[in-house]
Amino acid sequence: MDFYLTALLQGLCFAGIAFGIYISMKIFNIPDITTDGSYTLGGVVTGMMLTHSQPGYVILSAVLLAGALAGALTGIIHTKLKINALLAGILVMTALYSVNLSILGRSNLPLLSMPTLFSAVNFLTNANQNSLVILGLFVLAITLLIGYLLKTDFGIAMRATGNSEHMIRALGVNTDRMKITGLALANALTALSGYLMVQLQGFADISMGIGIVIVGLGSVIIAETIINWLQITSVWLSLILVMAGAVIFQFVLALTLDIGVDANLLKLVTAVFVLLIVGLPRLTGRQT
Template sequence: MGLYLSALLQGLCFAGIAFGIYISMKIFNIPDITTDGSYTLGGVVTGIMLTHNQPGWMILLAVIGAGAVAGALTGIIHTKLKINALLAGILVMTALYSVNLTILGRSNLPLLSLPSLFSVLNVLTDPNQNSLIILSLFVAALTLLIGYLLKTDFGIAMRATGNSEQMVRALGVNTDRMKIIGLAIANALTALSGYLITQFQGFADISMGIGVVIIGLGSVIIAETLINWLQITSVWLSLVLVLAGAVIFQLVLAFTLDIGVNPNLLKMVTAMFVLIIVGLPRLTSSKA
């Protein structure tokens, strides 16, 4: 049971990545690989500021700001220099490795002895159950904030930019600015996942972001499958399903470990799981 509770907690920590991928890929149709770097950036900034005893609100703002700057750089390279979005993300992600290593100053930074977000509130004696309450409140507030943003005029303009860029540009909307801001928001959310997971696991690591984009992608694909099956059009319900996708993804990995699969094969299992959830709907539709 403890394994599945840990998976649930990790799924909630990865909600930011899932929301970020949802914004970049499903709203703007941009495959943003900056995710790997901005996730680590969030963790690195969190770790360093915790070791310097900075207040929690300052750490949170610094993480959001750092992730937003990383995403904005990708957006600027893509829109202003007219470089392919995938390549722009790869360039920024590669540069962020050096930035993260410079900030961290080492490959791994332990944080177990330091106060964190999960030690602020002690409602229950069990640390995992206590973390569940804190994470649930944090992610619920984040979901409400994103849902509200996407329902505003600005959010509607963002969604319209992804659906029909030429039409939105004809209406006088600066689509380049929308993409830059959208990628900044997406990577700020991704950095928040790094902020959460670093404090949950008790360390920051320079390689923590390698392949993490597959987690967000898998979560969004699970959500998209559910959205299509249930024919959901509500933004709020879509976000809830994206969050559910992140949790389901982690629970599947936990089940894989629980049945005795070698942990060394976990990355391969992850790739196969994403392949299955991508391929099955396509195979079903082609047979129909």
């Protein structure tokens, strides 16, 4: 039971990445690879500030700002220098590896003795269950904030930029600014996942973000598949399904390990699982 509870906790931690990928790929149609670097950036900033005994609200603010700056840089390179969005993300992700290593000062930083978000408040005596309550409240707050933002005039302009850039530009909206803001928001959410995961697992690692974009992508694809099947148009339900997609993704990986699959094959299983999610609906459509 604790095995799957851990998967649930990790899925909730990865909800920020899923939301970030949802904003960049599904709202703006931008394949943003900055995710790998901004996730690690959130983790290393959290780790270093915890070792310097900074208050929680200061750490959270710094993480969100760092992630937003990384995303904004990708947006500026893409919109102002007219560089392909995929290449812009790769460039920033590559640069962030050096930035993260400079911040961390080493390849791995243990934090087991440090006070964290999950030790600050004790709703329950069981550590995992207490973390679940805190993460649940945290992710719920994030979901409500994003849902509210997407329903505002600004959020509608963001969604319109992805759906019909020429139309929204004709209405006087600065689409470049919208893209930069959207990527900043997406990577701030991604860094937030790093912030949560580092405190949950008790260490920050320079390689923690390698391939993490596939987690967010898989989560969003799971959600998108359900959204298309059920023909959901509600922003709120879409966000809930994106969050659920992150949890489902982790449950699948946990089940894979539970049935005895070699842990060395986990990345292969992850890739195959995402391929199946992407391919099966299309194959089913062709057969019908």
